[in-house]
Amino acid sequence: MSVTVRLQHQLPGFALDVEFEAPAGVTVLFGRSGAGKTTIVNAVAGLIRPHAGRIVCDGTVLFDSGAGVCVPSARRRVGYVFQDARLFPHMTVRQNLLYGRWFAPRGSDAAPLDRIVEMLGIGHLLTRRPAGLSGGETQRVAIGRALLSDPQIILADEPLAALDDARKAEILPYFERLRDEVAVPILYVSHAAAEVARLATTVITLEAGRVIRQGAAAEVLGDPGATPLGVRAAGAMIEAVVGAHHADGLSSLRAEGAVLLLPRVPQPEGSPLRVWIAAQDVMLATQEPQGISALNVLPVTVQALRQGDGPGVMVQLGFGKARLLARITRRSAMAMQLIPGAQIFAVLKAVSVAPDAIGDGHTPTAGTSRAP
Amino acid sequence: MTDWLGPEEWRAVALSLKVAFWATVLSLPLALWVAHVLARRDFPGKQVLNGLVHLPLILPPVVTGYLLLRAFGTQGPVGALLDRVGMPVAFHWTGAALAAAVMAFPLMVRAIRLSIEAVDPRLEAAAATLGASRAWIFVTITLPMALPGIIAGAILAFAKAMGEFGATITFVSNIPGQTQTVPSAIYAFLQVPGGEASAWRLVIVSICVAMGALILSEWLARRAAHRLRGA
Numbered sequence: 001m002s003v004t005v006r007l008q009h010q011l012p013g014f015a016l017d018v019e020f021e022a023p024a025g026v027t028v029l030f031g032r033s034g035a036g037k038t039t040i041v042n043a044v045a046g047l048i049r050p051h052a053g054r055i056v057c058d059g060t061v062l063f064d065s066g067a068g069v070c071v072p073s074a075r076r077r078v079g080y081v082f083q084d085a086r087l088f089p090h091m092t093v094r095q096n097l098l099y100g101r102w103f104a105p106r107g108s109d110a111a112p113l114d115r116i117v118e119m120l121g122i123g124h125l126l127t128r129r130p131a132g133l134s135g136g137e138t139q140r141v142a143i144g145r146a147l148l149s150d151p152q153i154i155l156a157d158e159p160l161a162a163l164d165d166a167r168k169a170e171i172l173p174y175f176e177r178l179r180d181e182v183a184v185p186i187l188y189v190s191h192a193a194a195e196v197a198r199l200a201t202t203v204i205t206l207e208a209g210r211v212i213r214q215g216a217a218a219e220v221l222g223d224p225g226a227t228p229l230g231v232r233a234a235g236a237m238i239e240a241v242v243g244a245h246h247a248d249g250l251s252s253l254r255a256e257g258a259v260l261l262l263p264r265v266p267q268p269e270g271s272p273l274r275v276w277i278a279a280q281d282v283m284l285a286t287q288e289p290q291g292i293s294a295l296n297v298l299p300v301t302v303q304a305l306r307q308g309d310g311p312g313v314m315v316q317l318g319f320g321k322a323r324l325l326a327r328i329t330r331r332s333a334m335a336m337q338l339i340p341g342a343q344i345f346a347v348l349k350a351v352s353v354a355p356d357a358i359g360d361g362h363t364p365t366a367g368t369s370r371a372p
Numbered sequence: 373m374t375d376w377l378g379p380e381e382w383r384a385v386a387l388s389l390k391v392a393f394w395a396t397v398l399s400l401p402l403a404l405w406v407a408h409v410l411a412r413r414d415f416p417g418k419q420v421l422n423g424l425v426h427l428p429l430i431l432p433p434v435v436t437g438y439l440l441l442r443a444f445g446t447q448g449p450v451g452a453l454l455d456r457v458g459m460p461v462a463f464h465w466t467g468a469a470l471a472a473a474v475m476a477f478p479l480m481v482r483a484i485r486l487s488i489e490a491v492d493p494r495l496e497a498a499a500a501t502l503g504a505s506r507a508w509i510f511v512t513i514t515l516p517m518a519l520p521g522i523i524a525g526a527i528l529a530f531a532k533a534m535g536e537f538g539a540t541i542t543f544v545s546n547i548p549g550q551t552q553t554v555p556s557a558i559y560a561f562l563q564v565p566g567g568e569a570s571a572w573r574l575v576i577v578s579i580c581v582a583m584g585a586l587i588l589s590e591w592l593a594r595r596a597a598h599r600l601r602g603a
Contacts, residue, residue: 045501046500046501047497047500047501072500072505073497073500073501074500074501074503074504074505074506075503076501077503078501079501080498080501080502082494082498084494086494086495086497086498088495088498088499088513089495089517090516090517090599099499099502099504099512100502100503102503102504103502103503103504103505103508104503145502146502149501149502149503155501
C-alpha cells in the first residue's frame with residue numbers, strides 16, 4: 001500500500017510543486033509553517049482541488065487533472081486527524097466515533113469500536129460531549145473517529161501542535177502504535193524535529209512549496225544539507241536498543257556497536273528505540289577528552305561539512321550506519337582542520353537528551369495487519 | 373375564550389392560525405434549501421436568486437398581491453391549472469396561505485441563512501472526509517447546528533404570516549370564514565359603526581400571539597443552543 005502524489009498549486013506568495021511517494025508507515029511532511037504541507041494533505045483529502053497533478057492511493061486514482069478525475073472527499077476514504085480535532089459538538093463521543101462507520105462500505109473490515117476505544121483509552125468518555133473533554137482527550141477521540149471510518153490512508157495535520165508538552169507526550173505513543181500496527185500509509189504533517197524523529201518512517205522535507213529531500217527518516221534527518229527549520233532546530237535520529245538500566249537513574253543504549261548513556265528510559269531492556277539528538281548539543285574533539293563530565297564520547301568519522309551563511313558549520317558524523325549532526329563554528333572547524341574522513345570524537349551530555357526526544361523504535365515486521 | 377370572542381372574530385382567529393401554520397410548514401423545506409444554497413454555494417445568478425427571494429420584503433404588498441392574482445387567479449396560468457386539479461387558490465383560504473408564505477419567505481430565508489453561515493465549514497469538511505455526501509452533511513451537521521436559527525426563522529415567519537394584510541386582501545379579498553384573517557377582520561370591523569369593540573379584541577389576540585411566538589422562539593432557540601454547546 002502506498003500513495004503517490006504529484007501536484008502543482010498556486011498559493012499566495014509561492015507555487016506548490018511537489019512529487020513524492022508515501023510508502024506504508026508514517027511519511028512526515030516536514031517543514032516550516034507555510035511551506036505548503038497542509039495544502040498537500042488537503043489535496044489528498046479532496047478538500048481543495050489542485051491546479052494540476054495526480055494522486056493515486058493504493059492503485060485508486062483520486063485525482064488526475066489530465067484525465068479530469070477528481071473523486072469527491074466523501075468517497076476517498078481518508079481518515080483525517082485535524083490539528084483542531086473538529087469533533088462534532090452536537091454529538092456524543094460515541095456518535096462522533098461512529099460517524100464515519102455509517103458511511104464506510106458494507107462489509108468493510110474496520111476495527112471494532114471496542115478495540116479502538118480500548119487502544120485509545122477513551123471508554124469512560126463515550127457518553128460525554130466534546131465540549132467537556134480536555135485537549136488530549138479530544139485529540140484521542142479524533143484519532144479514533146478517523147480510524148473507525150476504515151480509511152485507505154490516514155492524514156494527520158499537526159495533530160499535536162495545539163497541545164502542551166504533557167498532552168503531546170500523551171498522544172505521541174498512539175501514533176507510534178498506529179505506525180507499527182496499521183498497514184495503511186500515514187501522511188503526517190509536522191514542524192517539530194523531535195516528533196519527526198520519533199514517528200517517521202519516511203521524511204519529506206519541504207521548503208516554499210518544493211521537496212528538498214525525501215527518504216528514510218534517519219537518512220534525511222542526518223543530512224546536513226536538509227535543515228528545513230534552520231540550523232538551530234537541526235538534529236539527527238539514531239536507532240538504538242535498550243541495553244541495561246542502571247541503579248543511578250541512567251540507561252545504556254546500544255547503537256552500531258557504540259554505547260550511549262542517557263537518563264533512564266521507560267522501555268524494557270532489548271526494545272528498539274529512536275533517539276533524536278540536536279546538532280547544538282554535540283561537541284567535537286580531535287583527541288579523546290579526559291576528565292570531563294559528559295558521559296558519552298563516541299569515536300566518529302567526519303562525513304561531510306556544510307557551511308551556512310552565518311558563523312556556523314554543520315558537520316555530519318558517522319559511526320557504523322548511524323549519522324549524527326554537530327553544529328560548531330567555522331572557526332572551530334578550521335582550528336580542528338575538519339575534513340571528510342577525519343577520525344574524531346563526538347561528545348554528548350546525557351542530560352541534554354530530553355525524554356520527549358526518545359520514542360519507541362520502528363518494528364516494520366509488525367505492520368502486517370490491515371486494521372489496528 | 374370562544375365566549376369572549378364573537379363567532380365572526382373567532383372564525384378570523386382560527387383561519388389566521390390555519391393559514392399561518394400551513395404557510396410556515398410548507399415553505400420551510402424550500403426556505404432551508406434556498407438558504408443553504410445562498411449560504412454555501414457560489415454560482416452565476418446567485419444575486420438574482422437573492423434578489424427574487426427578498427423582493428416581497430421590499431415591494432409594496434399590494435404589488436405582490438396583484439402579481440399573485442395575475443398568476444394564480446382563475447384566469448391566471450397557474451391558477452387555471454390548480455383549479456382543474458381541484459386545488460383552487462383564488463378567493464380561497466389556500467390562497468391566503470400562499471400569499472402569507474410568499475410574504476414571510478424572505479424573513480425565514482434570512483434567519484436560516486445567517487444561522488447556516490454561522491456553522492463552521494471546517495466541521496462540514498471533516499464530515500466529508502468521513503464519507504458523508506453533501507446531503508448527509510446537511511442533515512447530520514449543518515441542520516442540527518443551525519437549528520436555533522431555523523426555529524427562530526420559522527416562528528418569525530409564522531408571526532409575519534399571521535399579520536399579513538396587503539398581499540392577502542389584494543389576492544384573495546376579504547371573505548368572512550374563507551379568506552378573512554385577523555388583520556382583514558380588524559380592517560373590516562373598523563369600516564362598520566359599532567365594530568370598534570370587536571376590532572379591539574382582535575388587536576389583543578394579535579398582540580398575545582406575537583408575544584407568545586417571540587417568547588417560544590427565544591426559549592426553543594436557547595434550549596437548542598444549550599444542547600449544541602454540550603455538557
